[in-house]
Each structure stands twice: as structure tokens, then as C-alpha cells.
Amino acid sequence: MLTARDLSVNYGSKPVLRGVDLTAHPGQLTAIVGPNGSGKSTALKAVTGELPFIGDVRLSGMDVAHARPGDLASVRAVLPQFTPLAFPFTVLEVVRLGVSRGATFNCDQIVNEALHRVGLDGYQGRYFQELSGGEQQRVQLARVLVQVWQPVGDDGPRWLFLDEPVSSLDIGHQLQIMQVARTFADMGGGVIAVMHDLNLTAMFADKVVLFSNGGVVSQGTATEVFTDDMLMQAYGCRIAVSMAPSSGPFILPQTAALNI
């Protein structure tokens, strides 16, 4: 379980996150949504230990602020929004970076299977830098998947932290990648994803945390969080929420902007 209590982050003297409480459970896909600059990515960076923070964050009992990088890496993997790569590595070499040092499994099998899951069969020999932005993002996701290959390890559940995993992808690959994350959660792992697409969020997330202005304004299931009023308050524009019979709420932006 991931718990963050009274989590605050400042950039210099400017507070970007103010007293956030957050919990996420293994076996669930938790989505963090909210407008640009609301603190979503900052919250993700704090709970992964990348940013210094004030407050208390525990991941599977580990104190994130003081845990060793190696211990954290064995239970959680992080997909950044953008991963710049130095030097001409091939796709295979990039994904292999996710293989931990003491790995006992057949690493090439796992690497190939991970590439298959993100829809990049046959890309092993391509140069990473030659790929499109969306393909690069999927290569990085394959690397991240390899790092926590078993959703539940001997020592408990593993975690995936995804910062806008599908923002640069076409709709087909968006669905494919969200399904990969969904499967990871269904197999007992924990997934926390910063999302922009509210419809995908409603379709795949068990729990939604809505950020606005450096704090959490609402959390619960998509049906509970995605209401006309709540979304208008957070995003500052008119959004109509309807219910689809099969997949729950769907969100339709309206033309006239209110506060812009």
C-alpha cells in the first residue's frame, strides 16, 4: 500500500503541493488527474522519492524519504513523462537497462515479451533515437515493465508509477498501454498513473484523485469524482458528464469556456 500524509513540496519558496493525503492500494489502478500545473506530476515525483518533500510517504511499509534507491527500485518502477537518452543505444539495450543486477530469469525472453506487450515486436535492433516520440515512450514503458516484471513478488506487490503514459500515443496504442497497466493491477500489482484523458481514466481506473491548485479536491471512483460541477471547478471550463451503459461515465467538453 502507498500512503502519503501531509505531503508538501516547494520549488524554492513557491509551494506547489500543499498538505496532500494520498493512498493507493495494490491490485488497483489509481489515476491522478487535474489541470496543468495542479501538482500531479510533482506529487508523483515526490512519492517516488525523486523530489525532496515534507511529510511522510510509505510504500509497502518503506519510508520513501530515507529508503535506499536499490530497495525502492526492487519494488517500484517509474515511467517519466519524457526520457532523454544519451548515446545511440538500440531498443534492446534500452529495455535491458530495466533488468536488475541479480536477475535470475532469462532476461532476453522477458525483454522480448515486454516489447510485445507494448506493441513493438521486431524493434529490438532499431536505434532508440530514430523512433517517433510515441514509440520511444513505449520502449521506456517496456523497460519499466521489465524492472517490476512480476506484479507480485516474494516480498509483496510491485508498483508502477506512470507519468502521462499515453499522452503522446494514438488512440489504438493508448488503449493497448492502458490495458497493460490494467493487467498489471489485475494481477495484484499497484499502478499509479498521472492522466490527462478523462475518458481513458474513467474506463481503466479503479480510483481517481483529482488535483487542483496544489491540493486534492476530490477522490473516489470515476463516477464519484467526475461530476459536472467538480470538473468545472477544477478545470475552469464546461464539461458535460454522461453515463455510458457499459463503461461508466464519459466526458464531453463543451464549447463555451467560462473562466478563460
Next chain:
Amino acid sequence: MANLSESYSNRLAEGDRSRGARRLGFALIVLLAVACMSGLAVGASDTSLWHALFDYVRGEDISRRDQIVLWDIRLPRVIMGCLVGAALAVSGAVLQGLFRNPLADPGIVGVSAGASLGAVVVIVLGGMLPFAALLGPWLISVSAFVGAWSATMVLYRIATRRGCTSVATMLLAGIALAALAMALTGVLVYLADDAQMRDFTFWNMGSLAGASWSRLTIAVPLISLPLFLSPLLARGLNALALGEAAAGHLGLEVQRLKQGAILIVAGATGAAVAVSGGIGFVGIVVPHLLRLVNGPDHRYLLVNSALLGAALLLLADLLSRTIIAPAELPIGIITAFVGGPFFLWILLRQRSVVDL
């Protein structure tokens, strides 16, 4: 998991260049051996390695002159060439991995200039420094190391903001630091007396001519230690190619890696510059060539860089002492003649790809 295709196993994965890199490593060992033998066999004197070996095997005495030429002149020089070439190439590879940029080189970003300054300080002010007597023959090397270390630290501090190292800042700051170090060096040279000036000038020209067994007793431990430790950085430098944050998420102790890399670069460069003066461009040419052939995996790049750097420097040294024999062309001139155009070629070729 169970339904994974069998076809994955029993064949070399596409995109896997590790086998090629290992093969190249063996080829480089052969090249280095050839370079070492050539370094022993060829020189200004007509002493023949083969005759000497032949005589030795037959149990006959080798002439005293041949003994001196082979044992006291050529062999130390070959060993020194191996060490310095390996040190410069590995320093380049590590520095490039640390800065995540193929243009980083101890000579270009001011690390060598820092080492020079360190060396000059003790050559000129040696008598006045309180700890000079304590360090004895290690003095110049230790001081060059401190100079290289300080330059690398300052450079890294300036170029790194919030965990991101800016390449443009690094190159510009490196040039500024190098200019500053050279200016300070100039001041010290200006203050120096004739004997000190002579010491410095010979040292600064960049040459392996000063190689001797007594110098080797200092150079061997100082250079080999960072060389043998450098493979420990390999996995970390690979992860660092993804950026510091992603490397940390992979479980890497980023700060420790950076400190280790800086110590290794400063140690290897400092010691190499201390014993051989300013020999440029080995650190940039060698790793770049190897990356072109077998990719950037540092587990192979560092070892192969050491081998190729050693072999290339030996060959350059061979040129330097035979081109205008019995006089010698400083080896730094030869490496600059080859390395300068090569560096420009990399810049032109990568201008579109690498955004400075």
C-alpha cells in the same frame, strides 16, 4: 510467461552488440600486443629486439648497450605509453558518460588544464610549500591529481542545476576554466627561474620521453588504480544515459556514481598528465570510434577504450620518435594532428542530432 516462444532462445538477439564488443576486445588485445612489440623493436637506435631475444634464448650474452636500449629506455616507455593512453581514453569515456555527451574530454573541458596547473604549482613553488618534502617524488602527481579533481568538481557544479547537466554550460564553462587555469599557469611560468622553466617546458610538451623505471613506480599505482576501478562504473553510466532521475529509479546511487566517476577521471587524468604532459584528443577519439562500432554499453566501452587508447598512443609515440629520428616530435602534436580534424568531423556530423 509459459507461452513465451521458444524461438527467442538459442539465437543472438537482434540489437545485441555485446558479442561483437567482446570480439573487438580480443582483437584490441592483439593490436595492443603488436603495438607493444613494435614499440620495443623500433627506435632511433639500430638495436634489434629480435636479435636480442634470439641471443637470450640461445643463452648468449646481450650487449650492455642493447640491454640499456631495450630494458631502460624502450620498455619503460612502452609501459608508460600503455598506461597513459589507457588512462586518457578511459577518462574520456567516463567523462562522456557522466556528462551524457560525446564531446566531453579531459583536454577540452579543462580537466587537463587543471592538472597542468597543479603540476606547475609544485614545480615553481615546490620549495615553499610545507607538504612538499612529505610527498617526495609523488609531489607532482598528487598535485596534478588535486588540480584535475578541483577542475572536474567546479565544472560539474557549474554545469549541473537541479540534477540536470547542461552540455552548453559545461563546454563553455570548461573553456573558461581551461583559460583561467592556463592564465594562472602562465603567471607561475613567468615567475619561474630558468631551471624551473626548463622543467616545465619539457613537461608541458607532452612526451613519453621521460619514462623511466623510477617514474613508473609512481605512475603504475596512480594510473592503474583508477583504471581497474573504472569498470565498477559501467552499469551506472549505462543507467545514467537515461538521465539522473531515471537512473535513480533504476536503483542507482546517482550521487555516489558521480563522485566515483569524478575521482576516477581526476585520478587517471591527473596522473597521466603529470607523467606525460598535455596529450590531447585520445579521450575523445577512442571512445567515439568504439561507440560507432559496438554501441555505447559501458561494460565493454570502458575496457575496449583502455585497450585501444593504449595501442593508439603507442603507435603515435612510435611515429613521434621515428618520423624525424634521432630527434623527437612531441607526441601531443601527433595526437592533435589526428584528433583535431576528427573532433571537427564529429561536431559537423552530429550538429543536426545533438542539440547543444
